[in-house]
Amino acid sequence: MTKILVLYYSSYGHIAQMAEAVAEGARSAGADVDVRRVAETAPAEVAKAAGFRIDDSHPLLDDVNQLAQYDGIIVGSPTRFGRMASQMAAFWDKAGGVWFQGQLNGKVGAAFTSTASQHGGQETTLFSILTNLLHFGMTIVGLDYGFQGQAGVDEVKGGSPYGATTIADGDGSRQPSAVELEGARYQGRRVAETAAKLKA
Numbered sequence: 001m002t003k004i005l006v007l008y009y010s011s012y013g014h015i016a017q018m019a020e021a022v023a024e025g026a027r028s029a030g031a032d033v034d035v036r037r038v039a040e041t042a043p044a045e046v047a048k049a050a051g052f053r054i055d056d057s058h059p060l061l062d063d064v065n066q067l068a069q070y071d072g073i074i075v076g077s078p079t080r081f082g083r084m085a086s087q088m089a090a091f092w093d094k095a096g097g098v099w100f101q102g103q104l105n106g107k108v109g110a111a112f113t114s115t116a117s118q119h120g121g122q123e124t125t126l127f128s129i130l131t132n133l134l135h136f137g138m139t140i141v142g143l144d145y146g147f148q149g150q151a152g153v154d155e156v157k158g159g160s161p162y163g164a165t166t167i168a169d170g171d172g173s174r175q176p177s178a179v180e181l182e183g184a185r186y187q188g189r190r191v192a193e194t195a196a197k198l199k200a
Ligand SMILES: Cc1cc2nc3c(=O)[nH]c(=O)nc-3n(C[C@H](O)[C@H](O)[C@H](O)COP(=O)(O)O)c2cc1C
Pocket: 009, 010, 011, 012, 013, 014, 015, 016, 050, 078, 079, 080, 081, 082, 083, 114, 115, 116, 117, 118, 119, 120, 121, 168, 172
């Protein structure tokens, strides 16, 4: 069975919701899916002052040696100044040995993100994740235009050919919309299908 990891960091829950939808999509393609969060690295006083929630909605993945067991890894992180959160970067920065041994070469990688504002760094954040995954030798799957929900300007919405996205608004009040969650499911399904083909 194809094994997929949805690995995310989320301060306020938007990326956690998107991770669930990505996982649903991957499961719909028959994959065995684990959803895991990376560790909080912000000092407790910083997390408290910024109102970060205590994220215990999914098990923690801290051991980078677990990565090699998956056929596809889908990474979700909110933007931080136009790039992935340091919590997610810190996780990958521990994986030098995994990189050195080429353990992820040829596996499928993908990214999803969230920003506060529509143009607050969605695509640059996705590419900061994808750059990382390409260095690990992964074969990238985006959000192809088979998902037509990303087209059109009839409503405020995320979604890009580089990965599924949502928009949280400055106070975090906006939640992932139906079309954004649909995009996340589509991407999860596509990654699982691609990983299954590459594995065969
Ligand atoms: C330190 C910091 C920097 C941020 N930088 C940006 C930014 O550059 N552009 C933007 O649109 N939102 C920015 N945000 C907002 C977050 O991206 C937003 O809270 C996040 O997408 C919500 O996802 P989450 O609920 O999964 O944490 C920033 C938030 C923090 C705490």
